[in-house]
Amino acid sequence: MIKIASSEITPEHIYLNRRKFMVGAGSIAGALALAACGKADAPAASAPAAASQSTLKTPLTAFPKATLDHAEPYASKAQDELGNKLNKYDEITNYNNYYEFTTDKEGVNPLSEGFTTTPWKVEVSGLVNNPKTYDVDDMLKKFTQEERIYRLRCVEAWSMVIPWVGFKIADLLKEVDPKSEAKFLKFTSVMRPEEMPGQQTGMLNWPYVEGLRIDEAMNPLAIFATGMYGKPLLAANGAPFRLITPWKYGFKGIKAIVKIELVDTQPVSAWMNAASNEYGFYANVNPEVDHPRWSQATERRVGALGHIPTLKFNGYEQEVASLYAGMDLKANY
Ligand SMILES: Nc1nc2c(c(=O)[nH]1)N[C@H]1C(S)=C(S)[C@@H](COP(=O)(O)O)O[C@H]1N2
Ligand SMILES: [Mo]
Numbered sequence: 001m002i003k004i005a006s007s008e009i010t011p012e013h014i015y016l017n018r019r020k021f022m023v024g025a026g027s028i029a030g031a032l033a034l035a036a037c038g039k040a041d042a043p044a045a046s047a048p049a050a051a052s053q054s055t056l057k058t059p060l061t062a063f064p065k066a067t068l069d070h071a072e073p074y075a076s077k078a079q080d081e082l083g084n085k086l087n088k089y090d091e092i093t094n095y096n097n098y099y100e101f102t103t104d105k106e107g108v109n110p111l112s113e114g115f116t117t118t119p120w121k122v123e124v125s126g127l128v129n130n131p132k133t134y135d136v137d138d139m140l141k142k143f144t145q146e147e148r149i150y151r152l153r154c155v156e157a158w159s160m161v162i163p164w165v166g167f168k169i170a171d172l173l174k175e176v177d178p179k180s181e182a183k184f185l186k187f188t189s190v191m192r193p194e195e196m197p198g199q200q201t202g203m204l205n206w207p208y209v210e211g212l213r214i215d216e217a218m219n220p221l222a223i224f225a226t227g228m229y230g231k232p233l234l235a236a237n238g239a240p241f242r243l244i245t246p247w248k249y250g251f252k253g254i255k256a257i258v259k260i261e262l263v264d265t266q267p268v269s270a271w272m273n274a275a276s277n278e279y280g281f282y283a284n285v286n287p288e289v290d291h292p293r294w295s296q297a298t299e300r301r302v303g304a305l306g307h308i309p310t311l312k313f314n315g316y317e318q319e320v321a322s323l324y325a326g327m328d329l330k331a332n333y
Contacts, residue, residue: 066147066165066230068140074230075163080149082315084301087160089229091303096236097154098255099203100189100196112235115195117256120240126261127182130175136240140226143167147230148223150246152253153285153314159299164244165227169217172224172260178214182262185212187243190256204270210243210254211267211281213323221246221319224257247313247320249283280333282324285314289330 064076073089080086096108120136134142145165153159169185189208193199199206216222225244226233233239238255245252251271271279278292287297287310298307313320324332 063146063148066145066227068145068165068227068230068232070230075149076147077149077163080151080161084151084161086149086163087301087303092160092162092228093234093236095160095302097250098198098236098238100198100206100208100256101236102198103203109234109236111197115235115239117233117235117239120258122241122258122260124172124176124260124262126186126263127179128262129177129179132176136226139167139172139224139241143171145226146223148221148225148244148246150221150244151314152244152246152250153299153310155249155251155279155283155291155296157294157296157299157310158302160302163229164223164225165230166223166225166244168220169212169222169224169243170220173214173218176262178262181264183214184263184266185214185217186259186261186263186267187211187254187257188259188261189254190258205273206270208254208270209267209273210252210269212243212245212252213266214262216245216320216323219320219323221316247284247316249279249285251279252283282329282332284320284324284329284333285310286312286329286333288312289333 075086078086094109095105097105098108098112101108101111118136121133122136122139123131123133125131145167148164148166150162150164151159152162187210190196191199191207193206212222223244225238225242226240228234228237233242235256238253241257242255243253243257252269266281269279269281272281285296290296296310299310300307311317
């Protein structure tokens with residue numbers, strides 16, 4: 001059981017920098033093209049470096065317990081289970097997709113520095129026997145926090161290896177006790193246009209929404225992240241509470257969650273809403289199913305040269321393939 005005072009899990013800059021964002025021109029609904037999730041990294045002409053098509057099962061039991069009180073970035077290992085080197089803290093915190101702030105990946109961190117992430121409540125409601133509103137501070141104490149070194153593969157064909165800290169979605173579901181009619185989880189991000197300049201535009205239909213089938217959410221790889229590299233999440237990475245499903249494209253990993261609803265019909269995600277022919281509900285990483293506008297066969301590892309092959313289910317096939325037995329993965333993209 002870890003104990004974390006709320007003063008420790010609040011990054012210092014939140015106290016120091018309470019700069020309010022200027023409210024700019026009104027919303028420009030629908031005026032912007034789908035830029036960042038619409039531009040893939042240009043594939044390299046040279047042959048991709050060999051990435052091992054490993055059959056190793058992710059050693060779930062080996063994930064060490066984690067705390068968020070490290071002064072310097074901390075990870076228990078320097079590589080993932082396939083031997084891929086971890087990305088650097090500075091890379092993970094300065095190359096972000098977070099359209100509520102900006103579509104400029106390097107602009108997210110500076111723009112989100114003063115974003116208020118504490119206190120933070122998360123409502124869990126809908127088809128559950130024990131609806132509950134959690135304070136994130138309480139979730140940190142209540143649910144065992146673990147380090148999870150996962151690959152993150154963006155649909156735009158770049159990737160990173162990230163040491164998250166978080167807890168299993170299954171742990172939270174056990175407590176709220178879904179009713180038998182509940183088939184899906186619907187996640188909703190915070191709506192705070194006065195602090196999030198991207199929400200003053202019609203870039204996406206705000207707030208950002210995502211969803212999972214309940215059996216996907218129960219898979220032990222599916223976590224809520226609360227930290228990264230042994231420190232509390234930065235706003236840029238979705239503080240204080242975001243979803244991580246490492247076998248799916250990064251856009252499923254919804255940031256700054258304020259609501260989780262158990263529902264009986266498949267939720268429509270923000271990206272399905274924007275372009276359902278390009279961004280489907282499942283979004284499982286699959287080198288055999290191309291995006292309509294680019295190949296998904298290879299990816300660029302941020303911080304490294306050249307391209308490497310993309311692995312089916314992002315290399316977590318053994319852990320998750322059974323969730324999709326009998327499904328046409330091309331039709332259910
Ligand atoms: N609320 C919200 N969540 C989001 C996004 C977003 O724009 N808004 N972008 C998604 C995309 S496209 C990716 S690749 C990941 C990036 O996570 P990271 O910046 O922590 O690497 O966050 C996802 N979660
Ligand atoms: Mo992404």
